[in-house]
Amino acid sequence: MQIHVVQQGDSVYQLANTYESSVADIIEANDLTSPDALAIGQALVIPIVGQFYFVQPGDTLTSIANQFGFTVQEIARINGLSINQTLSSGMRIYIPPIEKRPITSYAYVEPFGDTVSSTLETAAENRSPYLTYLALFSYQVNRDGTLKAPPAGNLFQTANANNTAMAMVITNLEEGAFSDELGHIIVTVSAVQNTLLTEIINTALQQGFRDVHFDLEFLPGDDREAYNQFLRTAKERLSQEGLLVSTALAPKTSGTQTGQWYEAHDYAAHGEIVDFVVLMTYEWGYSYGPPMAVSPLNSVRDVIEYAVSVIPPEKILMGQNLYGYDWTLPFVEGGGPAQAVSPQQAIQIAIENNAAIQFDPVAQAPFFTYTDSAGANHEVWFEDARSIQGKFDLIREFNLLGIAYWKLGLAFPQNWLLLNDQFTITKLE
Numbered sequence: 001m002q003i004h005v006v007q008q009g010d011s012v013y014q015l016a017n018t019y020e021s022s023v024a025d026i027i028e029a030n031d032l033t034s035p036d037a038l039a040i041g042q043a044l045v046i047p048i049v050g051q052f053y054f055v056q057p058g059d060t061l062t063s064i065a066n067q068f069g070f071t072v073q074e075i076a077r078i079n080g081l082s083i084n085q086t087l088s089s090g091m092r093i094y095i096p097p098i099e100k101r102p103i104t105s106y107a108y109v110e111p112f113g114d115t116v117s118s119t120l121e122t123a124a125e126n127r128s129p130y131l132t133y134l135a136l137f138s139y140q141v142n143r144d145g146t147l148k149a150p151p152a153g154n155l156f157q158t159a160n161a162n163n164t165a166m167a168m169v170i171t172n173l174e175e176g177a178f179s180d181e182l183g184h185i186i187v188t189v190s191a192v193q194n195t196l197l198t199e200i201i202n203t204a205l206q207q208g209f210r211d212v213h214f215d216l217e218f219l220p221g222d223d224r225e226a227y228n229q230f231l232r233t234a235k236e237r238l239s240q241e242g243l244l245v246s247t248a249l250a251p252k253t254s255g256t257q258t259g260q261w262y263e264a265h266d267y268a269a270h271g272e273i274v275d276f277v278v279l280m281t282y283e284w285g286y287s288y289g290p291p292m293a294v295s296p297l298n299s300v301r302d303v304i305e306y307a308v309s310v311i312p313p314e315k316i317l318m319g320q321n322l323y324g325y326d327w328t329l330p331f332v333e334g335g336g337p338a339q340a341v342s343p344q345q346a347i348q349i350a351i352e353n354n355a356a357i358q359f360d361p362v363a364q365a366p367f368f369t370y371t372d373s374a375g376a377n378h379e380v381w382f383e384d385a386r387s388i389q390g391k392f393d394l395i396r397e398f399n400l401l402g403i404a405y406w407k408l409g410l411a412f413p414q415n416w417l418l419l420n421d422q423f424t425i426t427k428l429e
Helices: 012-018 024-030 060-066 072-079 120-128 157-159 180-188 190-207 219-239 268-273 297-310 343-352 386-397 413-422
Strands: 002-005 043-046 053-054 092-095 102-110 135-143 166-172 209-214 245-250 276-278 316-321 324-330 339-341 359-360 365-371 377-381 400-404 423-426
Touching: 002 386, 012 024, 012 343, 024 043, 024 413, 043 386, 043 413, 060 072, 060 092, 072 092, 072 209, 102 120, 102 180, 102 316, 120 157, 135 157, 135 209, 157 166, 157 359, 166 400, 180 190, 180 219, 190 219, 209 219, 219 245, 219 268, 219 359, 245 268, 245 324, 245 343, 268 276, 276 297, 297 386, 324 343, 339 343, 343 365, 343 413, 365 386, 386 400, 386 413, 413 423
Parallel strands: 102 135, 102 400, 102 423, 135 166, 166 209, 209 245, 245 276, 276 316, 316 400
Antiparallel strands: 002 043, 053 092, 324 339, 324 377, 359 365, 365 377
16 A cells, blocks of 8 residues: 655646556545645555555665565565665665554444434444444443443444444543542442442343443542452453453553543553553644644654553554544634544645645644634644554554554544555454
């Protein structure tokens, strides 16, 4: 699979010729609604087997082979070159596809209101083939330990049709926000825990869930060991019923990181107790914060480096956002929220406003600025093929279990193409 960054003068027709693809395949792969209108700096996925590399000044066969993880002999043989051949700038070198490795792919789906929207139904139907788990967000815990169930619509039928396991997400959400008081009750009151675990087991077995996923956030820091003990109790009871147990973890870079989002999440204990964890490696750039990448690669790497030091990597799912944000400038602390946008929407905004897309080399994320029709300035950060490729590279580098997406419903076709191209998605027996 080829990733191409659009330059001045590029056209879909010219790119099809350059990469030995077809106009129709490029349009379909990138869901191009107006193929003649491309944004400068836009990343396109070219659906070919392997990829081409164009020689840069100073490149050698050795440096190219090392860059892509092949031997010099392999690259030379595939391209009909001698091992010691001098390469000319701009020369096209074919790079064969990398070997696929199996991973677990997890995606949250969050219905709103009393029904599952047709948009979410369609997203689940289209993406379940690429998922090990479809995680229904969320079953909210009441203060007596009973559960408030979300609507499920046709999600179970869709998952079953695609051999995708359903995950039951348990949260301490209360009136639309994570509640530290409710969280404290859940992890410290035995009677509430007994009721909760009984309800979870009955619901999971009746509905056909395979994984029970605890997403308890903003717990008081003093409840760290109480949460660990609750998980031990939950794991013992749920395992007896054949249910897997997983947790969502705030993105920490050390065991002593302060702040209410972090302190009660004990990476080492979760890694020892549960079957797998999801690192919430996103929301550095968030709706009420200043403009920046939602999941900058350097920050994600820092979290993973700490995580693998205390959790077996084969138990870790790296979290990944499927969205970006459009901020109205100037940013004012406490002001209005940024607008969530899909990667497809972000590109369309850039095209409509004739904005060139830039790429931050540290965050490994695309962004652009524009002025709207009312004269207001905007800054948009989002995800593209390059940024998601960087995350896939981290999965390989650290030999992680896989990836967890927050959340289905916003269009990002490039992600699913690249995921399918580079990994084999594990399906449960």
